Amino acid sequence: MIKLNLRTAVVALAIAGGVPSLSAPLLAANPMVGGAAMYPTKNIVENAVNSKDHTTLVAAVKAAGLVDTLSGPGPFTVFAPTNEAFAKLPAGTVDTLVKPENKDTLTKILTYHVVSGTMTSKTIAAAIKAGHGTATLTTVQGEPLTASMKMGKLVLTDAKGGMSTVTIKDVMQSNGVIHVVDTVLMP
DSSP: OOOOOHHHHHHHHHHHTOOHHHHHHHHOOOOOBTTBOOOTTSOHHHHHTTOGGGHHHHHHHHHTTOHHHHHSSOOEEEEEEOHHHHHTSOTTHHHHHTSGGGHHHHHHHHHTTEEESOOOHHHHHHHHHHTTTOEEEEBTTSSEEEEEEETTEEEEEOTTSOEEEEEEEEEEETTEEEEEESSOOOO
């Protein structure tokens, strides 16, 4: 007699093509970000510190004093700029922003990348469809971001007209979701 535990049975069914509605979520994994696994059981900060593509963002979050907030229960939707996104800013901008005397400005920029609640790419796409091509997302900072689809990609337009594309979507966290973006958004 062969004994199977539930996990083995589900994996066997998935491999055999059975129970697709059950097997897909069990076998789906968060995308890798910055060469690191992102765990849905960890919070935004716990995951972000492991991404080699987000060292500038992590340093900025620390300088702004937002670690406790983004480690809290949330939920939050974070549009997380990569190191390359920060490198697009004029030379010296990041070094200036992380100085203690510029904490308020840095905090405004960082909280402009955060929306309350968990907004997956499907949720945002539905809002864009309902809005006939655009959706307005109110940031924690208080100003809006405009979401739209361009050539099949989710694009955010900031208050200054700058555009940022989501390059990795739906990185689930214990306290929300991260969408990786390729440009820093400006309030």
